[in-house]
Amino acid sequence: MSSGLRLRRGLVTGLGLVGGGLALTASIVFYSGHCHFSRYQEARKNIRSLERDFLGLEDRLKTATRYYPLPAFYGELGRLRLQRAMVEIEFGQPEKGEPYLDGAREALERAIAGNPLDYSFFWELSKVYFLYNYPLLTYSGKGRLLCRESLRRHPYNEFLFLNVLLVFFEQWPLLEVEEKDWLRTNLRRVMTGDPGFLDKLKRRWRQNYKETQDLESRLAELGLQD
Numbered sequence: 001m002s003s004g005l006r007l008r009r010g011l012v013t014g015l016g017l018v019g020g021g022l023a024l025t026a027s028i029v030f031y032s033g034h035c036h037f038s039r040y041q042e043a044r045k046n047i048r049s050l051e052r053d054f055l056g057l058e059d060r061l062k063t064a065t066r067y068y069p070l071p072a073f074y075g076e077l078g079r080l081r082l083q084r085a086m087v088e089i090e091f092g093q094p095e096k097g098e099p100y101l102d103g104a105r106e107a108l109e110r111a112i113a114g115n116p117l118d119y120s121f122f123w124e125l126s127k128v129y130f131l132y133n134y135p136l137l138t139y140s141g142k143g144r145l146l147c148r149e150s151l152r153r154h155p156y157n158e159f160l161f162l163n164v165l166l167v168f169f170e171q172w173p174l175l176e177v178e179e180k181d182w183l184r185t186n187l188r189r190v191m192t193g194d195p196g197f198l199d200k201l202k203r204r205w206r207q208n209y210k211e212t213q214d215l216e217s218r219l220a221e222l223g224l225q226d
Contacts (some may be wrong), residue, residue, distance in 0.1 A: 036064035037073055054084050071114030075121050078108035082127055094134040104128050111163075122150035123160065140174055143167075148182065158197075161190060169205070172218050184222045191224075192198050198224070 040060035047053040061077040064070075081104035088097035108125040115121070126146035144219040147164045154160055168175065168183055175183075191197050198219070205215045219225035 032067040032134075034068065036060050036063075036067060037070075037076075038090075040064065040076070050084060051087050054080070069114065071111045071118065071121070074107045074111035074114065075118070075124070076123070078106075078111060078128075080105045080126055081107060082124060082131075084129075085131060089131065089134055094131075097131070097134070101131055111119075111149070117153055119150045119153035119160065122153065123147045123163075124166075126150065137171065137174065140171055142178070144175075144179065146169065151186070155189075157187075158194075158200075161186070162201060165201055166204060166208070169215055169218055172214075180222060184224065187224055196215050 037060075038167045040057060043053070047057070047089050050057075057080055061073060061080060063076065065073045073198045078147060081100045082224070085097035085100035085104065088094060088100070093219060105125065107127045108121050108128065110122045112125070113120070123146070126143040128148065129143035130137065144167065147167055149155075149159060165183070165187075168179065187197075193198075202215060206212050209215075216225050
């Protein structure tokens with residue numbers, strides 16, 4: 001056997017070993033990431049209070065992302081931090097929620113960078129901007145833009161669209177003309193396929209506000225109310 005042939009065979013064997021080692025390493029980190037995420041999910045089912053158990057839950061998710069930076073893991077980390085911020089807001093201490101909002105924003109932006117097609121990451125990130133400087137709506141414009149990005153990725157998700165509509169109609173005095181045009185266009189789009197959609201919207205609004213007069217007047221301004 002010539003030295004050249006032996007060299008080529010040795011090279012092929014070496015590359016095969018390297019490839020096998022890389023595949024094994026990838027499998028290990030993938031398994032480890034999902035293992036820690038599963039532990040998080042199990043722990044989440046049994047928490048007594050988010051305030052008390054937050055650090056342990058967050059640590060499990062951070063460990064999962066270190067092993068395997070899956071966008072879904074970062075998305076869940078963002079949701080967890082967002083929920084923790086909401087606890088402080090409910091306690092009447094919104095300033096204490098700001099660091100958690102910052103953490104949620106960072107995690108959700110990483111989730112979006114990893115999977116820009118997942119509508120849920122944009123929807124969750126919109127909530128972060130709505131809650132910054134609560135109860136002021138300082139960044140509501142950014143939040144509404146993210147709502148639109150979310151719906152653009154899943155335009156036929158009725159549950160999502162109803163939630164987005166509630167946000168826009170609640171913030172009606174803050175809307176730009178272009179945003180109202182967007183509302184009108186998308187409502188007509190959905191109503192074409194579902195003539196009863198406005199009734200669903202009114203029921204959701206009534207659940208929150210016990211009336212529909214404000215909603216109906218805003219729909220009339222859009223030319224969508226009989």
